[in-house]
Amino acid sequence: MNPELAIEVRHVVKRFGKLAAVDDVDLEVRHGELFGVLGPNGAGKTTLVRMLTGIVSITSGEASVAGIDVRRDPDGVRRAIGVVSQALTSDLDLTGLENLDIYARFFDMSRSERGPRIEELLRVVGLWDRRKSLVKTYSGGMRRRLEIARGLVHAPRVLFLDEPTIGLDPQSRLVIWDLLRDLRKGSDLTVSLTTHYLEEAEALCDRVAIVDRGKIVALGTPQELKARIPGSDTVDLSLGSPPSDARLAELGALAGVRDVARTADGVRVRADGGATLLPRLIEILRVDGLQVTAAALQRISLEDVFIHFTGRTLREESSAAGQGFVPPRRFT
Amino acid sequence: MRRILAVMERDLLRVLRNPAALFSSVLLPVLYLLILGNSLNGPLTGLRLGVVSADQGPEARALLGALQAVEQGPGTVVIVPLDDPVRGFALLHEGDISGLLVVPSTFSHDRSHGLAASAGLYVDNVDAVAAGAIEGAIEAAVATADQPLVRFERGLGPAAVRPQEIYPRVDYDTSLIPGVVVMSLFMGSMLSGAFNLIMDRFLGVHESFLSTPLRKADINLGILLSGTVVTLASSTLVLAIGLLMTGARVHGGLAGYAALLGVMVLTGLGLLAMTMTIMGRAGHPRIAGVLNGFLSVILFFPSGALYPLASFPGWLRAFARIDPETHAVAALKAILFRGGDLSAAGQHVAFLGAFTAVMLVVSTLAMKRTL
Ligand SMILES: Nc1ncnc2c1ncn2[C@@H]1O[C@H](COP(=O)(O)OP(=O)(O)O)[C@@H](O)[C@H]1O
Ligand SMILES: [Mg+2]
Numbered sequence: 001m002n003p004e005l006a007i008e009v010r011h012v013v014k015r016f017g018k019l020a021a022v023d024d025v026d027l028e029v030r031h032g033e034l035f036g037v038l039g040p041n042g043a044g045k046t047t048l049v050r051m052l053t054g055i056v057s058i059t060s061g062e063a064s065v066a067g068i069d070v071r072r073d074p075d076g077v078r079r080a081i082g083v084v085s086q087a088l089t090s091d092l093d094l095t096g097l098e099n100l101d102i103y104a105r106f107f108d109m110s111r112s113e114r115g116p117r118i119e120e121l122l123r124v125v126g127l128w129d130r131r132k133s134l135v136k137t138y139s140g141g142m143r144r145r146l147e148i149a150r151g152l153v154h155a156p157r158v159l160f161l162d163e164p165t166i167g168l169d170p171q172s173r174l175v176i177w178d179l180l181r182d183l184r185k186g187s188d189l190t191v192s193l194t195t196h197y198l199e200e201a202e203a204l205c206d207r208v209a210i211v212d213r214g215k216i217v218a219l220g221t222p223q224e225l226k227a228r229i230p231g232s233d234t235v236d237l238s239l240g241s242p243p244s245d246a247r248l249a250e251l252g253a254l255a256g257v258r259d260v261a262r263t264a265d266g267v268r269v270r271a272d273g274g275a276t277l278l279p280r281l282i283e284i285l286r287v288d289g290l291q292v293t294a295a296a297l298q299r300i301s302l303e304d305v306f307i308h309f310t311g312r313t314l315r316e317e318s319s320a321a322g323q324g325f326v327p328p329r330r331f332t
Numbered sequence: 333m334r335r336i337l338a339v340m341e342r343d344l345l346r347v348l349r350n351p352a353a354l355f356s357s358v359l360l361p362v363l364y365l366l367i368l369g370n371s372l373n374g375p376l377t378g379l380r381l382g383v384v385s386a387d388q389g390p391e392a393r394a395l396l397g398a399l400q401a402v403e404q405g406p407g408t409v410v411i412v413p414l415d416d417p418v419r420g421f422a423l424l425h426e427g428d429i430s431g432l433l434v435v436p437s438t439f440s441h442d443r444s445h446g447l448a449a450s451a452g453l454y455v456d457n458v459d460a461v462a463a464g465a466i467e468g469a470i471e472a473a474v475a476t477a478d479q480p481l482v483r484f485e486r487g488l489g490p491a492a493v494r495p496q497e498i499y500p501r502v503d504y505d506t507s508l509i510p511g512v513v514v515m516s517l518f519m520g521s522m523l524s525g526a527f528n529l530i531m532d533r534f535l536g537v538h539e540s541f542l543s544t545p546l547r548k549a550d551i552n553l554g555i556l557l558s559g560t561v562v563t564l565a566s567s568t569l570v571l572a573i574g575l576l577m578t579g580a581r582v583h584g585g586l587a588g589y590a591a592l593l594g595v596m597v598l599t600g601l602g603l604l605a606m607t608m609t610i611m612g613r614a615g616h617p618r619i620a621g622v623l624n625g626f627l628s629v630i631l632f633f634p635s636g637a638l639y640p641l642a643s644f645p646g647w648l649r650a651f652a653r654i655d656p657e658t659h660a661v662a663a664l665k666a667i668l669f670r671g672g673d674l675s676a677a678g679q680h681v682a683f684l685g686a687f688t689a690v691m692l693v694v695s696t697l698a699m700k701r702t703l
Contacts, residue, residue: 055542055703078545089540091342093349098342105338106544134349150540 001064006031006158006190007052012061014047014214021047023214024061029190029207034180036205037194038302040312044214045194046086049162052192053083066157066190079107082151086162086194088143092136096127096146099135100153107154114153121149125179141172145179152183158190165200177203198302208302210309217309225305230258232300233274235281239266240291250284266292274299335546339554340561343528347562357519357566361512362573368638369508369578376465380429381409382420389440391449398473399433408469424456431455431466509574510664511637514657516570517600518631520563522624525604529555530614539703548699552612556604556692563600568593584667584674591667591674598684599660605691606656613700631657659683 001008007029014022022044029035037045050056052065054074063070066080090099097118104114122128125145135143144164151159164180165173177200183189195201201208202222210218210225218225226232242262251269252260256277259270267285271277274297282292306312347354383399385392396411403411412429414420420432434452443449453470455463529551532538541551571592575582582588611623634641634648635657641649652658663680670676 050703053543055539057702075545075547078543081543083540083543085536085539085543087536087539089537091346091537093346094342098345102338102342103540103544105334106541106546108334108545147540 001062001067001069002028003067004031005029005064006033006066007035007192008062008064009048009052010062012048012051012063013059014044014051014056015059020214022051025211025214025216027209027216027219029192031190032184032188033206034184034191034193034204036201036208037192037211038196038198038201038208038306039194039211040196043196043211045196045211046162047214048211049083049085049160049192049194052077053081053160054078055083055085079154080157082154082156082159084144084147084151084159084161084164086166088140088147090135090143090147090150093134095132095134096122096138097131099146100150103150104153109154117153117155118149121152124182125149126175139172141168141175144168144172144176148176148179148183156189158192161191161193163195164193165195165197173197173200180204198306202302210302210306212306212310212312218305222302225302226300229300229305229308230272232304233271234298234300235269235271235274235278236263236294236296236298237266237269237281237285237292238294239285240293243267243285243290244288247285247288247290251281254280254284335550336554336557339546339551340558343524343555343558344561346528347524347558353523354520354562354566357516357523357563358569358573360519361516361570362577364515365508365512365574365577376462377407379409379431379462379466379469380412381466381469382412382414382423382429382432383435384414384417384420384432385435386437387435387439387441389444391440391443392435395435395439395451395473398476399470401476402469402473406469408465421454424454427456429456430459430462431470433470506578506580507665507669508637509571509578509580510661510668511632511635512574513567513571513596513664514599514635514637514660515632516567517563517596517660518603518628518657520566521559521600521603521607522620522628524562525555525559526608526611526614527617527620527624528559529608529612530617530620533615534617542701542703548701549696551701552608552696552699553692556601556608556695559604560597560601563604564593564596567596567600571596580668582668583670587674588667591677592664595660595663595667595677595681595684598681598688599656602656602684602688602691605688605695608695609691609698612695612698631655634658635661637661656684656687659687 005028007027009025009027012022012025013020025048037048039045047056051058052063052070054070054077058071065077068076068080070077094102100118100121101114104118109117119128122131125148127142127146127149130138130142135146138146148161148164151161161180165176168176180191180193181204184191193200193204205222207219207221208225209216218228220228243266248260248262248267251257251267254271254277256273257269257271261268269277269281278295278297282295285292381399383396385396399409399411402408409431412423414423414432417432417434420429420434423429424432432454434454436451439449439451453467455466529538532541574580582592584591607624607627610627611620614620614623634644634652635655636652637657641652641658644652659680663677663684666676666680667674
């Protein structure tokens with residue numbers, strides 16, 4: 001396999017009985033990249049990550065991480081990677097410091113290696129002052145930050161983050177985003193991040209693979225993905241009275257306009273470069289003496305990309321499926 | 333080694349920070365010792381025995397006198413004099429009295445004429461233990477009543493005698509100590525070891541283990557060693573409380589104590605590894621609960637901790653021979669009660685050693701390293 005790649009996935013399949021949770025996936029992630037896997041609940045993101053991190057077996061296909069074959073040398077892979085799984089997995093009855101120290105010993109790190117490394121990480125994630133508190137006294141965001149620090153304690157080359165901000169309040173989510181950006185500064189750490197939050201993929205990822213039902217349906221930088229959709233901007237104009245068919249035809253004939261449709265109180269135009277078209281659109285409608293009472297320009301989001309490639313919205317999907325598997329809370 | 337110790341320390345810390353479960357593995361066996369020691373085999377007392385005597389002769393009076401001696405002495409029975417056998421049967425039926433002795437009018441006559449004399453004894457055999465105790469008391473009384481006569485009158489009719497053997501209470505308590513120590517070892521192994529692993533899996537915490545280079549043996553040994561520390565701590569406490577409660581002494585000095593600890597470590601580790609083998613792959617703590625309840629019964633009761641093995645039917649004795657708790661109880665009994673001759677425990681220790689070694693290997697092989 002190609003040593004230039006941090007993660008290489010070829011025709012990987014994972015079956016649970018009849019269900020192909022991951023269905024013939026191909027991926028290439030370069031060193032130092034922050035790669036996003038975006039998809040609704042049940043798309044197969046966690047299953048993909050678990051296969052790449054040696055937690056579940058691969059049904060068929062080949063995968064390598066940090067240049068190491070996952071099937072042939074799972075232990076080698078485990079040493080080279082850090083994993084922050086979707087479920088919170090730090091020990092509630094241990095302190096933050098104990099959690100990291102014990103985890104570091106799983107990787108055979110000596111005391112002198114562990115001490116400074118753990119202090120550095122706890123400071124980065126802002127938990128140094130709380131290191132001696134039991135994790136059960138931490139908030140969800142703190143616990144997640146601790147687990148990110150834990151995933152990095154043995155200085156892995158590739159870090160897997162599975163839905164790192166799931167279930168967090170918006171503020172904690174932003175803290176995690178900042179943390180991830182900071183961690184990447186001046187380091188060649190490769191990060192594979194899965195999420196079902198579009199904003200997260202857009203805000204953080206260099207490239208994004210959109211997955212649905214175990215398959216990759218689109219792959220590229222957020223900009224590339226958006227550009228692939230014709231009519232990437234939407235202009236909504238509210239009008240004093242309905243426009244004539246002649247004017248609508250005129251709008252549709254403008255360069256860059258893909259689609260024109262009546263709405264309840266006006267007209268919706270989908271176009272490339274909506275911002276530059278807006279004055280021209282208003283001008284044309286004015287010819288009939290129509291009042292433009294409001295104008296809204298919506299630039300395309302990954303949401304639209306998702307709808308475009310799957311025919312469904314991400315949000316409906318994720319709210320219908322709830323939170324996916326949430327491990328029961330332990331009684332304390 | 334660093335990895336095994338890390339797994340062990342993690343497990344131990346979590347147990348130590350939730351000590352409630354630990355207390356129960358000490359408290360329950362001690363309660364057992366208290367309750368069993370005082371109820372099961374302490375002599376029964378105060379059983380109400382109805383007596384209807386239609387005979388005023390000397391033999392009948394001797395028998396009643398001997399019964400009164402039992403009433404005054406060990407107090408097994410309280411005599412309730414009755415006139416009417418019919419009334420007596422009614423009381424027996426209602427459970428008001430536990431036994432009814434009917435002495436026929438011919439009792440003295442028959443006995444003094446060398447005939448087999450019989451008094452009717454009716455016992456409420458709904459409660460077999462009480463019935464047995466009353467029978468025993470009356471037979472003892474018959475024997476006592478006989479004694480002066482045996483010497484002087486050769487032609488006396490036979491009267492059945494059964495030796496009644498009652499341990500002094502303290503001794504029965506003491507004989508329970510190995511059993512309750514083994515019980516605390518089992519309970520400790522139930523609350524740590526495989527249970528911790530199953531709980532981790534259930535909570536999803538386990539996943540963080542799987543993406544590290546920990547090997548099966550690291551995980552298994554770490555968990556089993558921490559369980560051994562836990563079981564050893566609670567069973568040592570139970571042993572100490574048991575010795576204090578009964579005033580028993582450990583023979584053989586330091587070597588005796590060391591031998592006890594050795595057997596306890598071996599038993600604890602063996603039980604932990606066995607539990608890990610049986611339920612190490614379970615995904616829900618309820619499975620562990622059910623299996624533990626089952627194991628605790630089938631391992632403990634045939635182990636000879638409460639009743640002597642010799643009284644079991646053959647198939648149960650065959651099972652008892654491969655029950656690790658049997659050998660643990662036997663080894664502890666040998667060390668505690670055979671006056672410091674540790675070699676008496678040898679064959680049992682050998683069995684425990686082999687059992688533990690096999691279970692360690694099997695549980696490691698059976699360990700699940702993926703989700
Ligand atoms: N251990 C399992 N056994 C059976 N089905 C599973 C298992 N794990 C996941 N699945 C199924 O595989 C599909 C993908 O799940 P998952 O990888 O968790 O999705 P995501 O992380 O994208 O939400 C789902 O339909 C899920 O029900
Ligand atoms: Mg998931």
